[in-house]
Amino acid sequence: ETGVTQTPRHLVMGMTNKKSLKCEQHLGHNAMYWYKQSAKKPLELMFVYSLEERVENNSVPSRFSPECPNSSHLFLHLHTLQPEDSALYLCASSQETGSGANVLTFGAGSRLTVL
Amino acid sequence: GQNIDQPTEMTATEGAIVQINCTYQTSGFNGLFWYQQHAGEAPTFLSYNVLDGLEEKGRFSSFLSRSKGYSYLLLKELQMKDSASYLCAVRDSNYQLIWGAGTKLIIKP
Numbered sequence: 001e002t003g004v005t006q007t008p009r010h011l012v013m014g015m016t017n018k019k020s021l022k023c024e025q026h027l028g029h030n031a032m033y034w035y036k037q038s039a040k041k042p043l044e045l046m047f048v049y050s051l052e053e054r055v056e057n058n059s060v061p062s063r064f065s066p067e068c069p070n071s072s073h074l075f076l077h078l079h080t081l082q083p084e085d086s087a088l089y090l091c092a093s094s095q096e097t098g099s100g101a102n103v104l105t106f107g108a109g110s111r112l113t114v115l
Numbered sequence: 116g117q118n119i120d121q122p123t124e125m126t127a128t129e130g131a132i133v134q135i136n137c138t139y140q141t142s143g144f145n146g147l148f149w150y151q152q153h154a155g156e157a158p159t160f161l162s163y164n165v166l167d168g169l170e171e172k173g174r175f176s177s178f179l180s181r182s183k184g185y186s187y188l189l190l191k192e193l194q195m196k197d198s199a200s201y202l203c204a205v206r207d208s209n210y211q212l213i214w215g216a217g218t219k220l221i222i223k224p
Contacts, residue, residue, distance in 0.1 A: 004157070040123065042214035043202070090157070103148075104212075106157040 003027045006091050006107035014115050015081060021110045023074040023091030029105070030096055032074040034066060037088040037109065049074060050096070081114045088112070117141045119215035121203050126221045127193055135188045135201050135218045143208025149177055149188045150202040152217070158202055161188070190220075198222045 004025045013019050025032065034046040048056035049068040063085075065077040074091055088111050092104040120138045127133040139147070146165040150158040164170055164179035164186060176189040190197055203215040 040216055042119065042216050043204075043212075045212070102206075102210075103160045103163065104150075104158075106150075106159070108155070108157045 004091055004093055004105050004107035006089075006110050008110055009108065010111045010113075012113045012115065013078065013081065015083075017081075018077070018079045020078065021076040021089055021091075021112075023076075023107055025072055025074075025091075025093040025105070027093055027105060029093035030071060031094045032068060032071070033092040033094075033104065034074065034076050035090040035092060035106075037090055043090070047076075078112075081112075083114050086112055086114045117207060117213045119203055119205060119213055121201075121215040121218045123216070124219045124221065126223060127190075129193055129195060129222055129224050131193050132189065132191050133193060133220065135190075135203075135220065137186045137188070137203035137215055139184050139186075139203075139205045139213070139215075141184075141205050141207045141213050144181055145206040145208065145210055147177075147179055147186050148204045148206070148212070149186075150204065151199050152202060153199045161201075193222050195222050195224070 007022045031050045033048050036044040045058050046060045047066040052068050063080050067075040088109040090109045091107040094102050094104050118140045148163050149161040151161050152158040162177035164177050167179055169176055169178045174191045179186045200217040200219045202217045204212045206212055
């Protein structure tokens with residue numbers, strides 16, 4: 001149990017579907033993140049929320065829409081995805097976004113396949 | 116541009132020692148992290164170096180040389196459960212984490 005829970009663990013969707021990924025943390029952290037992990041590539045930061053406010057959006061296509069209703073929950077809404085969006089989507093949380101060790105705690109990820 | 120280099124894959128024998136290298140070119144430096152990720156699982160934090168030198172934590176040690184833009188993760192007395200990917204990440208001057216692509220470590224009996 002990592003303290004960060006992601007659901008679903010696996011998702012298969014067509015290009016016209018609408019689905020959402022959910023992330024929940026019970027660590028009392030103030031910052032939450034979405035990362036994309038593709039095989040043999042570095043982690044790509046997608047979105048960062050600090051105290052429920054989006055502080056970073058790394059030029060992510062609008063077909064990915066994040067939502068952070070409170071400091072414990074983070075969603076990634078998916079719409080009209082492309083096959084190249086197939087990847088492992090990792091959620092993470094940390095005490096803060098700035099200096100210090102600021103260790104990330106990751107969830108196990110949602111494996112997304114777009115047909 | 117910013118870049119983190121680490122070997123794609125390494126193989127080692129159970130009970131042996133292995134060193135995973137990480138070199139980086141980043142805009143500034145505010146710390147280097149190592150994470151371990153077993154297949155299908157969450158990456159988990161292993162170590163953090165911000166000053167030059169060796170940080171030891173049980174069977175795992177991490178070394179940093181800021182002048183050389185270089186770090187390594189040293190794993191001793193390898194066990195089968197150490198088979199995983201090891202991710203190196205550097206925090207730059209803007210406190211952004213720059214990630215390497217990870218090193219897949221295969222442990223053979």
